[in-house]
Amino acid sequence: MKKRLYLELENCIGCRSCLAACTQCGGHEERNRNYVYDVNPLVNRQTMPLMCLHCVNPACARSCPAQAIQIHETGAVLSALVEKCIGCQNCTIACPYGIPKFDTEQNLMYKCDLCIDRSKDGIPPMCASVCPTNTLQWLTDEEIEAKQKQFNLDNGKWVTSMPYLEGETNVKVNLPGILQGVTKLF
Amino acid sequence: MQMDNFRNERDQYFKEIDNLNHPNETLVKTHCSYCAMQCGMNLRVNTKTNKIVGVEPRYDWPVTLGKMCPKGVTAYQQVNNKDRLLRPLIRDDQSLKGTKNGFREASWDEAYDLIVKKFTELQENYGKDSLSVYSGVSMTNEKCYLTGKFARVGLQTRYIDYNGRFCMASAAGGLNRSLGIDRGSTIPWTDVQDTDCIFLAGSNTAECHPTMMFRVWAIQERGGYVIVADPRETPVARRADLHLDLRPGTDLALANGIVNLLIENGHIDEEFIKNHTNGFEDTKELVKQFTPEYTSAITGVAPEKIIRAAEIYGKAPNAIVMFARGIEQQIKGVDNVSGYTNMALVTGKIGRAKSGVATITGQGNGQGGREHGQKADALPGYRKIANPDHVKYVSKVWGIEPEEMPKEGVSAFEMFGLMEQKTIRALYLLCSNPAVSAPDQNYVREQLKNLDFMVCVDFYLSESAEFADVVLPTTTWAEDAGTTTNVEGRIIKINQAQMPVGESKPDWKIQVELTERMGRGKYFSHLKTSEDIFNELRVASKGGTADYYGVTWEKIDKQDGVFWPCKDENDPGTPRLFLDKKFNHPDGRAKIFALPYRPSAEEPDEEYPLRLTTGRVVYHYLSGNQTRRIQFLRDMCPEPFVEVHPETAAKYNIDHEELVRLYTRRGETTYKVKITEAIRKDTVFVPYHWGHEKSINLLTIGALDPISRMPEFKACAAQIEKLKIKKVQ
Numbered sequence: 054m055k056k057r058l059y060l061e062l063e064n065c066i067g068c069r070s071c072l073a074a075c076t077q078c079g080g081h082e083e084r085n086r087n088y089v090y091d092v093n094p095l096v097n098r099q100t101m102p103l104m105c106l107h108c109v110n111p112a113c114a115r116s117c118p119a120q121a122i123q124i125h126e127t128g129a130v131l132s133a134l135v136e137k138c139i140g141c142q143n144c145t146i147a148c149p150y151g152i153p154k155f156d157t158e159q160n161l162m163y164k165c166d167l168c169i170d171r172s173k174d175g176i177p178p179m180c181a182s183v184c185p186t187n188t189l190q191w192l193t194d195e196e197i198e199a200k201q202k203q204f205n206l207d208n209g210k211w212v213t214s215m216p217y218l219e220g221e222t223n224v225k226v227n228l229p230g231i232l233q234g235v236t237k238l239f
Numbered sequence: 240m241q242m243d244n245f246r247n248e249r250d251q252y253f254k255e256i257d258n259l260n261h262p263n264e265t266l267v268k269t270h271c272s273y274c275a276m277q278c279g280m281n282l283r284v285n286t287k288t289n290k291i292v293g294v295e296p297r298y299d300w301p302v303t304l305g306k307m308c309p310k311g312v313t314a315y316q317q318v319n320n321k322d323r324l325l326r327p328l329i330r331d332d333q334s335l336k337g338t339k340n341g342f343r344e345a346s347w348d349e350a351y352d353l354i355v356k357k358f359t360e361l362q363e364n365y366g367k368d369s370l371s372v373y374s375g376v377s378m379t380n381e382k383c384y385l386t387g388k389f390a391r392v393g394l395q396t397r398y399i400d401y402n403g404r405f406c407m408a409s410a411a412g413g414l415n416r417s418l419g420i421d422r423g424s425t426i427p428w429t430d431v432q433d434t435d436c437i438f439l440a441g442s443n444t445a446e447c448h449p450t451m452m453f454r455v456w457a458i459q460e461r462g463g464y465v466i467v468a469d470p471r472e473t474p475v476a477r478r479a480d481l482h483l484d485l486r487p488g489t490d491l492a493l494a495n496g497i498v499n500l501l502i503e504n505g506h507i508d509e510e511f512i513k514n515h516t517n518g519f520e521d522t523k524e525l526v527k528q529f530t531p532e533y534t535s536a537i538t539g540v541a542p543e544k545i546i547r548a549a550e551i552y553g554k555a556p557n558a559i560v561m562f563a564r565g566i567e568q569q570i571k572g573v574d575n576v577s578g579y580t581n582m583a584l585v586t587g588k589i590g591r592a593k594s595g596v597a598t599i600t601g602q603g604n605g606q607g608g609r610e611h612g613q614k615a616d617a618l619p620g621y622r623k624i625a626n627p628d629h630v631k632y633v634s635k636v637w638g639i640e641p642e643e644m645p646k647e648g649v650s651a652f653e654m655f656g657l658m659e660q661k662t663i664r665a666l667y668l669l670c671s672n673p674a675v676s677a678p679d680q681n682y683v684r685e686q687l688k689n690l691d692f693m694v695c696v697d698f699y700l701s702e703s704a705e706f707a708d709v710v711l712p713t714t715t716w717a718e719d720a721g722t723t724t725n726v727e728g729r730i731i732k733i734n735q736a737q738m739p740v741g742e743s744k745p746d747w748k749i750q751v752e753l754t755e756r757m758g759r760g761k762y763f764s765h766l767k768t769s770e771d772i773f774n775e776l777r778v779a780s781k782g783g784t785a786d787y788y789g790v791t792w793e794k795i796d797k798q799d800g801v802f803w804p805c806k807d808e809n810d811p812g813t814p815r816l817f818l819d820k821k822f823n824h825p826d827g828r829a830k831i832f833a834l835p836y837r838p839s840a841e842e843p844d845e846e847y848p849l850r851l852t853t854g855r856v857v858y859h860y861l862s863g864n865q866t867r868r869i870q871f872l873r874d875m876c877p878e879p880f881v882e883v884h885p886e887t888a889a890k891y892n893i894d895h896e897e898l899v900r901l902y903t904r905r906g907e908t909t910y911k912v913k914i915t916e917a918i919r920k921d922t923v924f925v926p927y928h929w930g931h932e933k934s935i936n937l938l939t940i941g942a943l944d945p946i947s948r949m950p951e952f953k954a955c956a957a958q959i960e961k962l963k964i965k966k967v968q
Contacts, residue, residue: 064456066445066474068857073309073871077293079261095885095895096916098474171259182296183307185449186456231460238435238462239554 055127056191058167058181058224059200060104061231064188067091067100071180071189078168078179086132086154086165087180102188104180105130105152105165106213107223113164116147121162128223129167138162197225204233245811247729247799249301250429252453256298256305263287266295267736271311272377272716273860275423275600275726276450278303278311282717282736291318291717291737301799302428302727308449309872310860316869317715318737322699324712325741329353336688336706347742347752350709355756357692357708358394361664368645371398371654371663375670376406376608377861379721379733380787381772382746383604384619384779386669387612390645392637392762393754397645398663400615402671404651407605408614408947409567410598413576416946417584417830418816419823420784421621422728422803423606424597425589425816426559432457434593436464436555438548440490440579441565441953442599445474446857448563448726451599464551468493469565470852471882471924472917481548485538487852487922488839488954490566494578495836496534497549499526501585506553508587515820516584518831525833537836539919552582557593564601565854568952570840572944577832584831590817600726602861603716607724610785611776615648619776620783629783636779638762650948652677652941658686669696669713669746674703675862675930678939678950679905696746701864702930712743719745721769722795729800729814730790747772781806784823839954840942843921847903847956849887850922853935854953863928879933881910882924883959888914891959900960901925906937909962923957 067089075085092099111130114122121137122144124130133144133153140160144153153164168178177191184190192200204227207215212228214221258266258281266281279300283293294315296305327350328342335341345353361369372390376383383401390399403411411421418425431437431454445452455475459465467476468483468490476482485493501507502523512519531542538545552558560583566575580596588594600606611619612633619636622629624647634641649657655677657663666687677683687693687706695707704710720735739745744752747769754763766772770792781788789805790812801812822829843850858876859866866872881901883893893899895914900907901923910925910933918924925935940955 063478064453066449066452066857068308068445068449069875070307070309070312070449073312074307076871077312079259079293095914097472098477098915098917100474174257174259176257176259177296177305179296182298182305183312185306185308185452186445187453235460236462237464239556 056175056177056193057197058104058178059190059192059197060102060224060226061188061190062101062226062228063230063232064186065089065100065102066186067098068185070183070185071102074179074183078171080168080170084163086163087152103150103152104189104224106150106226107167109221109223112147112149113144113153116143118143125169125173127173129169129172130164131166131169132164133162135161200227245798247301247802247814248427248429250432252304253301254298258295258298264292267734268297269717269734269736270723270731271307271603272314272317272865273310273603274448275603275605276303276448277603277723277725277731278307278450279305280307280311280314282315284736289737291315302725303450306450306453309858309875310866313869313871315717317865318717319740320868322868323740324698324700324710324743327712328710330708333708337684339700339705342710350711351753351756354694354709354753358665358757361691365664367395368397368662369664370394370396370667371665372396372667373651373654373671373673374399374401374613376401376403376602376604378604378608378670378716378746379719379723379769380604380607380611380730380776381721381769383608383613384611384776385747385750385766385772387619388637388762389750389754390613392639393750393757393759394667395645397648398654398657399613399648400651400654401608401613402651402673402676403602403605403609403614404947404949405568405676405952406564406601407598407609408949409572409944410562410576411609412573412944412947413580414598416573417577417580417832419829420816422785422816423600424727425595426592426597427727427729427802427814428454430593431455431559434458434463434557434559436466436551436558438466438552438558438560438582439475440468440560440562441567442561442563443469443471443473443475443565443854444599447601447855448599449857464555466548466551470919470922477917481544481551483540483544483548484919485540486919487850488569489538490569490575491571491578491834492529492534492537492836493540493545494575494581495526495529495834496531496538496545497552498522498581498585499529500531500546500549501553501582502526504549504553507585511587512585512831515822516829516831518833519585521833522581522831525835553586558586558588559593559595559597561597561599563599565953567598568949569954570942570944570951571837572949573946574834578834581831584829590820592815604723606726606728607722607730610724611780615650620780620787621785622783632782633779636775650943652943652950653948655683655686658690664690665692666690667694668703668707672701672703672862672864674701674706675864675934675936676927678936678952679941680934680937681906682941696749697864698743699864699868702862711749712741713749714739714743714745718743719769722773722792724803725800727802729802730787730795731800732792732795745769840951841904841940841956843956847958849957849959851903851938851955851957852922852924852953853927853939854924855928856926859926859928861928862930867928879910879926879929879935880913882913882915882918884918884920885914885916887920888912891961893959893961898962900962901938901957902960903938903940903955903957905940908932908934908937923959
């Protein structure tokens with residue numbers, strides 16, 4: 054059964070376990086490939102992860118003059134093929150979320166591949182496996198649909214899947230947020 | 240209950256998920272080395288080198304389901320770390336004590352011979368009690384149990400205590416007093432998400448026990464409530480329905496204020512109070528004065544927030560009260576624990592699923608490590624050394640005469656006082672780093688320096704090892720097998736994944752070999768494996784409050800852990816306490832305590848107007864001896880800082896990231912300022928994971944709770960000074 058990465062941003066506590074885990078997947082050369090931001094550090098402890106959303110029509114791949122960024126059959130937008138990447142950094146500029154990172158020593162781009170050696174077999178990526186707060190989850194489409202039904206959303210879509218950001222993404226982000234419209238028990 | 244197919248509950252989050260198996264690797268199921276969440280993990284072991292090479296989530300562990308915090312993810316990097324001690328170290332030049340210098344590598348034989356010679360000499364000249372053992376609870380039950388026996392039977396000294404005095408002693412004192420039993424939680428953690436209200440007092444849950452956070456957030460998603468009492472707007476307080484932003488050290492007033500409102504609002508369970516408790520009337524009388532206004536004046540929390548908190552907790556069909564070091568590390572820590580426990584007792588929200596009381600245990604084996612006799616006043620199975628029947632039973636198990644059992648000793652911090660008086664002349668330190676973790680560091684380091692002889696057992700050269708004459712290399716948690724007892728009171732299994740690095744040996748083996756050389760081998764030589772020790776512990780704990788007799792290593796594996804008490808082979812254990820509403824006091828009743836408020840040992844004044852409080856960051860564990868050596872964690876948080884509210888910073892004319900002098904009556908140091916609105920204006924906060932001149936414990940106070948003997952880390956009076964910038968000539 055196909056599973057997707059799904060994000061609930063309000064759960065994030067800023068522990069950066071996802072980043073630690075990213076270095077441990079075995080295929081990531083111990084470099085983490087995503088981000089956790091302090092939203093307003095002088096004011097409060099709010100944080101949020103910024104993960105590759107694995108766009109259906111990814112700007113990074115479109116912008117690559119060497120076709121180094123391949124899309125896996127699962128939809129995962131892979132890290133640039135080492136033998137093809139020419140180090141032009143187009144992808145880092147093209148991505149609306151600033152996801153691709155650049156290794157200046159090796160002159161190579163690298164990015165999240167959803168731990169493809171895991172996720173191709175339905176095993177959750179390391180970040181979603183360890184996330185202590187369920188900010189990052191690995192869910193079936195049915196489970197995501199059930200989550201979506203709890204909310205009254207514009208066009209029935211979460212914000213990140215609306216046009217002009219990057220259109221449809223394989224990763225789903227629960228925005229405007231999981232606590233919207235929760236009825237208190239008493 | 241039927242034993243045959245019993246397995247502890249799995250909840251709605253449990254999913255069958257495959258693990259990724261890398262080529263030429265095998266997975267060893269175990270748990271994390273750090274906090275009492277004891278998250279399940281698999282260690283990846285290379286089958287050619289037989290070395291641990293990484294971590295893989297343990298999705299089938301029912302408490303944490305593969306989740307790990309950044310410390311857990313990188314925990315395996317302790318094992319083959321470049322800083323590991325590979326051979327014993329001896330320092331001949333005592334003048335170098337307190338530094339890293341002067342150590343030379345030695346053989347185990349030479350190190351043992353020196354220790355035996357010094358210990359024997361000191362005991363001949365100054366009596367058996369001139370030796371002391373200072374231990375810790377970041378190690379297995381087997382090691383904790385044996386350490387108690389090692390001190391009392393092997394070294395024959397009364398002076399043994401452990402770092403739980405800085406961690407769990409107040410919770411233990413309060414729970415014993417209120418409920419008659421000290422099992423940290425009355426419910427399994429798989430109940431947490433299904434409660435209707437969680438009241439978290441003095442717990443920075445998101446940073447100190449991150450892997451329970453998905454359960455806490457789930458309460459809110461269901462429409463339940465999260466209430467947090469903390470001087471800081473921690474990540475859990477930020478999203479809480481209600482944040483009671485109290486002054487450090489004023490918890491007891493808040494607890495009394497809420498109990499008063501629960502009574503006034505009619506949210507109490509009169510039947511429960513009448514049939515299952517004592518002490519209600521006295522308490523009712525005492526808390527009357529704690530009106531919202533009076534409580535607010537002490538705590539600094541707005542009266543309407545106190546009213547709302549009492550209303551939510553009172554109305555909640557099920558509610559859990561949880562607390563941690565924030566309320567416990569105070570001179571009234573035990574009273575705070577009993578005070579908050581009163582909330583559950585007057586409302587009857589205890590003794591059933593989804594309702595109860597829990598202390599969120601700090602150290603990995605903070606629970607099991609305090610049950611089996613490495614505490615100054617305790618013997619295995621939560622027996623008491625002051626009770627002749629208890630002494631008789633344990634003496635028999637140990638094969639000594641009851642008269643040979645040493646008397647009660649003193650608490651960890653008080654041992655430094657005895658070192659000053661030269662009552663204690665030698666120290667055998669293991670699994671702890673008091674040269675960072677004890678309060679009033681200038682005093683503590685002086686006492687360590689003045690010891691006649693000190694042995695430190697560690698796997699790294701800790702700040703405390705810098706005071707030792709002999710350092711013995713021990714193993715990390717992954718190089719030995721054994722059990723720990725987690726935050727829930729669930730006994731779980733740690734499995735060996737790698738052979739010991741270098742010449743290091745597990746603590747229990749060192750103790751057996753040392754006692755053999757001290758002529759006490761007949762009490763220890765039969766213990767050939769960790770499991771042998773566990774089987775002796777089972778017998779030693781039998782019939783005690785913390786009864787492990789029915790627990791076996793096999794049963795732990797079979798049913799995903801065993802909750803104590805577990806009295807015999809057919810007993811599957813006790814996940815939930817008090818389901819029959821019988822508490823562990825002789826009359827079966829819980830005790831509601833009337834607790835008058837008293838201020839902290841050192842309240843702010845003109846000279847020291849700020850309240851200093853200390854705590855943790857998510858990237859480091861305890862004294863940082865382990866986590867500061869791990870690259871990812873060091874990168875994320877390389878150094879301590881002082882959190883200051885912007886209005887306070889403006890008053891002192893200090894900026895974000897500016898270096899300031901922070902000082903108290905006991906010491907001073909300099910820190911970078913971290914400006915944040917997420918702290919009270921009258922309070923500053925510093926994390927405590929660093930040593931030497933960066934240790935905040937140079938400033939903290941050694942004032943102790945009268946019952947638990949726990950120091951008041953969480954509140955003392957401090958002052959900030961802007962550093963004068965010298966003009967460049």
